[in-house]
Amino acid sequence: MEKKLKNPHWKPDFGPAKFNARSGATVIGAREFLIAYNITLNTREKQYAMDIAFELREKGRSARQGEIGDIYMRGELLKYQKEHYPCGDCSFVGKTFQETVDHCQQEHQYDLTELLSMHEIDPQNPVGQSVKTPGIFKHCKAIGWFVEEYGRAQISINLTNYKITPAHLVLEKARELALKKGLIVTGSEIVGLIPFQAIYQAGKYYLEKQGRSIGVPVKDIIDIAIYSMGLNDVTPFKPEEKILGLPQIERGKLISMNTAELVHEVSRETPAPGGGSIAALAGSLGAALASMVSNLTAGKKGYEKDTKELIQLADQAQQVKDQLLKGVDEDTDAFNAYLEARRLPQNSPEEKKFREEAIQNGLKEAVMVPLNTTRLSLEALKIARRVVEIGNRNSVTDAGVGAQIAFTGVRGGIFNVLINLPQVTDQQFIKEMKDTCSKLEQEAEKILQDALKTVHAVIAKLSEK
Template identity: 45%
Template sequence: MQLIECVPNFSEGKDRTKIDSIVEAISGVRGVKILDVDPGPDTNRTVVTIVGSSDDVSEAAFQGIKRASEVIDMRSHSGAHPRMGATDVCPFIPVNGVTIKECVDLSKKVGHRVGDELAIPIYLYEYSAQKPERKNLANVRKGEYEGLADKLKHPEWAPDYGPSEFNARAGATVMGCREFLIAYNINLNTRDHRLATDIALELREAGRAAREPSPASKNILDGSILRYKDDAYPCGICSEICSDVDSLAEHWQVAHDENFLEYMNSQGRNPNDLIGKSVKRPGMFKDVKAIGWYVDSYHRAQISINFNNYRRSKIHDVFDVVCRLADQRGIRVTGSELVGLIPLEAILMAGRHYLEKQNRSTGVPEADIVECAVQSLGLNDVSEFIPEEKIIDYAVNKKKRPLMDQSGNEFIKELSTNNPAPGGGSVSAFAGAMGASLASMVAVLTHEKKEFLTRKEEMNDIGVEAQQLKDRLAFLVDEDTKAFNRVMEANRLSDGTDEERKIKESAIEESNKYAIQIPMETAELSFQVMELSEKLVEWGNPNSVSDAGVAAEVGLAAVRGACMNVKINLPGIDDQDYVSDMNAKVSSLIKNAESLQKTVFKKTMQVIKNV
């Protein structure tokens, strides 16, 4: 399924009537889903997150920009966040089934339409940028709305689309394709925005002017700026002073693994014309932008951070560094907040990071890892963090699992009725999932015991694998019932004509194969559960050996039950080579599973005897 995310930032965060009007215009486009509306009164800015297909997102973005130009008057706008238009920035992000190029083309299409129909100057940035100096949003937005009229007079800043005339009411809009951006704020227990700015300058990739610290202040901004002099080129990163540019560049490379000449170019500086200019040093994190500000509604300062590549610079690493830098300045981090949505991967990386710091197992349920991240990052500090709303994977793909979402009693009751599904296939998958859950439990219990410190890494790996097996087998509980229903639907197709008969025969063959594929996967995964069980019986906490043994027992039941469901569907398949292959796999799986169960049972009873 093609899925594009669009995150327009509108310059209104206080007037709910205007915000609702813009959101209403967006929601009026069929096929678009609004995932988040995040207004900020102090920044006077609202971030709206929408997803949908290319055509739907294109129309929704245009309608949102159009309505914003009607209800927002930039002549009376003020706020803490940099901005240059009623719709300040409108990025398009590929999420699923779409390429960067397609999103670039989409941004140009929308930009062209906005420029022509709404007479709003449009600047393209990031992957869509037509000039190198327009790739960076901060460069395009420099001067903000107040400097836009003068900016438009310069030919080098003619917009990519739309008129070069100043639109006093709507300003200008920056548009383009970019990677998934995480907008993230870290909260400080101070009202001094200069302290927040001081830390932000340390973090951001662009870096800062190097300063000689003031003995009277912990804020580096209070120090005096270092400057390049004849025969004196301070490093900026450390206290080294070099005699010329070449030796400085060599020092950067050898001592700090940094390219001085590239950094100077990125700052728009000529390395051969530095005398008298401030010494600059790079920030600590790549693909990170940061500023400091004061948020009146929270009564505290924040560091506002944009992660342009959360895999390269991770949220938890930045958060930990900010905690250290804040402590050095005599302040504390109280927590953080997300503006918009965050990928599940980023949250899980953070959760695992903090679990590992606690020397705890990461082989625990996904929800526990998410909760660890939320607590460790303080994501509930100033507003409630609801995973189902703030994690894009959950918000977009809300799982519909009619069986697994039931209570135990409801599931048992459903099984006991005269409905043919759920049946043995779903129960087999459920048995396998229970076996995997037991394996995970034993692994975690062993991991936590000081007597098994040398086996922590191995127990962690087993726990992680068991969790993955559990989640997939739980998915197959519902999927097996869906597969059965597909067979029923195929058999109900009309076959009144030759063409209809061909369509029906093909649908039956396809649905029967899928009804075989699901229990086959259940059997294979359940056998893997049994293999984990054997390891846990041998190396796990002996006090939990019976749990590990039971995992193998229900694993065998799952293998056998799933294989029965494979066999019963094979007569409906015309492809005899496929039938022969499935029969061979089933025979081999049952034989190996029965042999393994006997081995595990024998080992389990021996451990119980010796406990």
Template identity: 45%
Template sequence: MKLVECVPNFSEGRDRQKIEAIVREIENTPEVKLLDVDPGEATNRTVVTFIGSPEGVKQAAFKAIKKAAELIDMRQHRGAHPRLGATDVCPFVPVSEVSMEDCVQLANELAHQVGEELHIPVYLYEEAAKKPERENLANIRQGEYEGLAEKLKDPQWAPDYGQPVFNPSAGATVIGAREFLIAYNINLNTRDRKIAQEIASYLRESGRVKKDKNGQIVYDRQGQPVKIPGKFKAVKAVGWYIDEYQIAQISINLTNYKITPPHVVFDEACLVAQKMGVRVTGSELVGLIPKEALLLAGSYYLEKQGKSPGVPEKELIRLAVRSLGLNDIVPFDPAKKIIEYQFPSSPGLSGLKLSDFLDELSMDSPAPGGGSAAALCGSLSAALSSMVANLTAGKKGHESVAAIMKSTAVRSQKLKEELLTAVDQDSRAFNRVMEALRLPKGTPEQVRDREEAIEKANKEATLVPLSVLEKSVELAALAGEVASHGHKSSVSDAGVAGLTARACGFGAYYNVKINLPGIKDEVFKKKVLNQADKFKKKLEKETAKIDRLMTSCLKTG
């Protein structure tokens, strides 16, 4: 599922009615889920966090910005936090199946809409910035709201969207795109805040001031303190004492976990702490975390153990939680702490127990049918290949193929999940065909609309099994890998992986063929049939290799 996070900051932190009115605009937007509302009395500012589909998030952001402009008068605003407008800043953050480029596009689209329809000057920042000097939010905010009227007169500070005209009530808004920020604390078995500060200064990108053997700050020739660079990029850190837990913590902001992920910082903190005579007892996640960050950690710790990281998602997450000590202070619940899990998709057919799925398959309804069953065969094939690869990767005497087996297991796990998704996709595609067939046809317009809907639905119902067929070729190749290089005691499992890959592919091929006659677009039909025939030939070639291997390996003497 495509998911984007949005974290707008509104210049109102004291009037509950205004805050609630702004938040309602977000809550009432389809395909969006509100995650957090954090008002600040002293700052007179509220930070709102929500996620959803790209289009849903963009709509919710616009509605909230519009409502904020209606309710907040910046001429009356006073607060401790720097700000430019009623909606001060509004970043988009890629979460799942969305790229940074997608979020930059969202930022531009929203900025254009805000500038044109609400007549609010808009600046773009961070990844969406059109000028290098606008990447840093602090540069744009310089002078704040009070200096905005003069700033807009300077051609160098013309807004990226909207007119360079001062809006006295709404001010200006800064919209952008950035990576996910992970707020992460590492726990120490000491109350000494200075030790936590020392470790933090070693870890953070900004580093620390150099001192001589007497503890005095060292200055350069220009009279500036000499800085020792920190260990990690995209890391901000301080040390503090938490009275509630009676421990010192290293409080960390990971501004780009793809550059420096939590597990790398955690392990380094453990090493530094040990040198200082203290121990890391665990860690704490403040707020939410992208699933990918925990999957990376789980894979990392499995690799350190010499094992294959090609295991199910929930196992990677379980290992990450235990290895990082995320239960040290409070229980860590993945369902509440992983951001993707806040917007769960319907479990569908793939969420059923096996017996319930088979019961559903055996009923007198046409869906689920052969297409879903074919996809399930593919998922079974991938699971078997992963099993054999994982069994082989850690076995003595198989060191030379360990790397191949690990990569095979990882890829098999990915295909397993993709084909489980296809079980539902195939059923839904068929249902859309039936819905199109039931559309009214009483007028010429209705007839035309119905025919267009049927054509579109039939094409989709054809493309789903075509994708499954294409994946079956890779499934067969993976089954061939584990049949050739896997542990000999599991060769029959590899053979079954090959057979289920073949069943998957041929089943998908049959479903492509049966759907083509219902499509009028001859160019589309010819292209799809050519692709299907090509995939089928490749599948036959791959499975024939496995058949020969099975004949050779399973001789009865």
């Protein structure tokens, strides 16, 4: 450690670069999430898997020439010689190593010295070493092996930054390379966990490849990713166990109830769930209807020019819908927090002060939650209004209902903001909330009237036929 600290590369982020033999050192590192990912082939031949792995991985492989055939590594190795420095990607041969370095940078856009370092070759002395050519994907490490348990060869991959090199793109390139060798990728497997965003983006990718809308529920997108990537090929893929950060509905939450259970729960003699939760639910239903009509229309004859926008609207509606669904429980939770504050003891001046502060904080939270419902429901209303305008004429009433019920979410949220303000003591906060609600309500009323006017016009035109 003492020797390492003399190297500028090992300079501490905090504190002096001086070794303390008595205390030692604490080293903390962080990196992007690593996805351990295997791609399975319909062969027992390990060399096929190795061949594809070397072409995929960032560090690439040794360049070869001669009779190569289906397996590249059977070719004759190219080596650097004095005054003879071949490029691994074309016929160029430099008289000096620097000439070849410059050629690789200019013609093939990679750093040859960095590539050789990945293979633990000294760029200052490459003579006698094999020529290297880079692989396709950055942040990708891969080898090939035979798995006795499956009776098949696999490409074993570590993706060290899935945001730059996602698993689904590596899989598609592997499928392409395998096909050229007469092979088929039978599926793939996640070893350990995969972040939600990684598999969510994969699902969207495959939906887009199919020309389908990405504005569908999260579960549908995850299912598409699982089927498209063949994640059940060699072992069962259980989303709830394998996906890190998978959105899930907790047991006991209002939105985990079926329709009848929720309606019955609202009808009971308890103050929550009440209007705030139902306002959030109304807004989410408005967004859902807007998404439905967008998806029904996208790609259909006569609506081709609006398909791209309709898919975007469906995707936006899904996001708004999911946020409002969370609001169904958040409103009830905020009200319950306020009730808990009211139950705090008040036997001393200190306890009374603490209780009053908790009540005021609880009231403000009970205001901010429905205000968020109002804003999100307004977004749902805007989407529904646009879908009314460009969606399928035969579904215009569905979009109209979406607009109407989204407006209920807006107004219901405002009601729940205003009902909580009289008990708030912060007068500036009260003024800001009233002004905000007034502006939001006026904007929503205008949008709703525009949407309903269009709905009635379309119905009247359809009735003439």
